[in-house]
Amino acid sequence: MSQNPRYPWGTGPAEPTDPGVPAPDPREFPLDMMEMTSVEKALSVLDSFRGQLSSLGVTEVAEANGLPKSTAYRLLSHLVASGLLERDGRKYRPSWQIFELAQSSILGRVDGPPTLAKPLMTELYVETRGVVHFGVRRGNDVLVAEKIHGPDSVALPTRIGARLPLTTTALGKALLAEQIDQEGRTAIPSPLIRLTRNSKSAPQMLVDQLARTRPMGYTVDLEETVLGVSCVGAIVTRGTRPVGALSVSVRSVAFDEAKLARRVVRFARMLSNMLVSAEEMNADVEREDGGPHLRRSS
Incomplete structure (x- = not known):
């Protein structure tokens, strides 16, 4: 079996996200399709940092999300501008703002x-x-x-x-x-x-x-x-x-x-x-x- 990135010391298939939390009714959030797609992609990029690696590069984020490198770079740049990510040399890592949100x-x-x-x-x-x-x-x-x-x-x-x-x-x-x-x-x-x-x-x-x-x-x-x-x-x-x-x-x-x-x-x-x-x-x-x-x- 291939290594599971969520459990890096073992193997096995990745598990789904929490099935017990209901998804919000999209009618309550009138985003158009382009906005929704951008939000979903940005959240997916953030989720890439869940794991053992402290920093990720553009190529790693692109491969993890099935995105072109140019799209991954733009999303990472927006997340840095918003304060959710920060630069770590040529790579990226979650910022202190993520920690502050978690503490809430x-x-x-x-x-x-x-x-x-x-x-x-x-x-x-x-x-x-x-x-x-x-x-x-x-x-x-x-x-x-x-x-x-x-x-x-x-x-x-x-x-x-x-x-x-x-x-x-x-x-x-x-x-x-x-x-x-x-x-x-x-x-x-x-x-x-x-x-x-x-x-x-x-x-x-x-x-x-x-x-x-x-x-x-x-x-x-x-x-x-x-x-x-x-x-x-x-x-x-x-x-x-x-x-x-x-x-x-x-x-x-x-x-x-x-x-x-x-x-x-x-x-x-x-x-x-x-x-x-x-x-x-x-x-x-x-x-x-x-x-x-x-x-x-x-």
């Missing part, structure tokens, strides 16, 4: 799950000396929203903002497990991504693995994403709604599933409780400020 999202807010998770993740790293990830689901991937590790952690080719397969990672399996409980094998994305020889090759194999650990509140990645690395993950909720997952990855030679699972599950529950408390605190502030939940005066 729920994942970047001071009351967002990754921010609240960071102190707990640091404590979990101190206890385990593993690589601690917090991730959220995006379509058939899990997006790494926060990562904590140290010089004594196993080396992993992951970074904040990277996407990983739902079906090989403990993070992804934790997010997928509830849906699989309800829908069985039909909930599993197809085709299955294979990053190592240990990646599950059939839906039933994944269902069987989850059936073993899911009742105990966790999921595992047994060298299915990176050889020599094993991982435990647990779901994080706000009330009854899943908002993400927490995981710890360690070297397989030091992997104690039961011991690591107890820690990950405990910290995931602590983070879930923190999210509920933060939501209740925000609701109290809204009431005090006369927001939408203001009590009626008697």
